[in-house]
Amino acid sequence: xxxxxxxxxxxxxxxxxxxxxxxxxxxxxxxxxxxxxxxxxxxxxxxxxxxxxxxxxxxxxxxxxxxxxxxxxxxxxxxxxxxxxxxxxxxxxxxxxxxxxxxxxxxxxxxxxxxxxxxxxxxxxxxxxxxxxxxxxxxxxxxxxxxxxxxxxxxxxxxxxxxxxxxxxxxxxxxxxxxxxxxxxxxxxxxxxxxxxxxxxxxxxxxxxxxxxxxxxx
Numbered sequence: 001x002x003x004x005x006x007x008x009x010x011x012x013x014x015x016x017x018x019x020x021x022x023x024x025x026x027x028x029x030x031x032x033x034x035x036x037x038x039x040x041x042x043x044x045x046x047x048x049x050x051x052x053x054x055x056x057x058x059x060x061x062x063x064x065x066x067x068x069x070x071x072x073x074x075x076x077x078x079x080x081x082x083x084x085x086x087x088x089x090x091x092x093x094x095x096x097x098x099x100x101x102x103x104x105x106x107x108x109x110x111x112x113x114x115x116x117x118x119x120x121x122x123x124x125x126x127x128x129x130x131x132x133x134x135x136x137x138x139x140x141x142x143x144x145x146x147x148x149x150x151x152x153x154x155x156x157x158x159x160x161x162x163x164x165x166x167x168x169x170x171x172x173x174x175x176x177x178x179x180x181x182x183x184x185x186x187x188x189x190x191x192x193x194x195x196x197x198x199x200x201x202x203x204x205x206x207x208x209x210x211x212x213x214x215x216x217x218x
Contacts, residue, residue, distance in 0.1 A: 046116045086103075115128060128175040130187065131159065165193075
């Protein structure tokens, strides 16, 4: 199915047991889910690569007889316009110094679940890419002087997907409302293990949004 646009990206931190972390202090919101809505200026790109690896033809009796296919190792190049500062620090594995408020590298990257929503080319259907486990890294932060125009440095992060038990050990699950079995709440429960519908407090946005039923404002 051809897709068009980037509708919404949703993130959650997960604990050592593979369940989402709830509460705005340790997690990203009260119910753990952070939809990157237009109050945060949204997401510019979520480019997925290495979904499937090309196979290697194996030969016998002078002919190709089968294809040895390694597993893919999906990565997502994400570019957010304006993630809340402390959310970014949590996602990439920094911890706060309670004395000075500094966020310092911990040497560990937390497990992050990621759900990307696009649309069919006729915009009649929703298409989702779900990653139940992975890590985010911030490779660089480019700062430059303003001239007659502003020089903006957005939040560019790289997501590396890992095995997800809820996907049978695979790294990626795809969903669409074209499938008659599609259920948004069941999808969220599979991608964001431990998820229960409730109200989500969006850090830095000054709003409370429901994640049950209808999609959040984007």
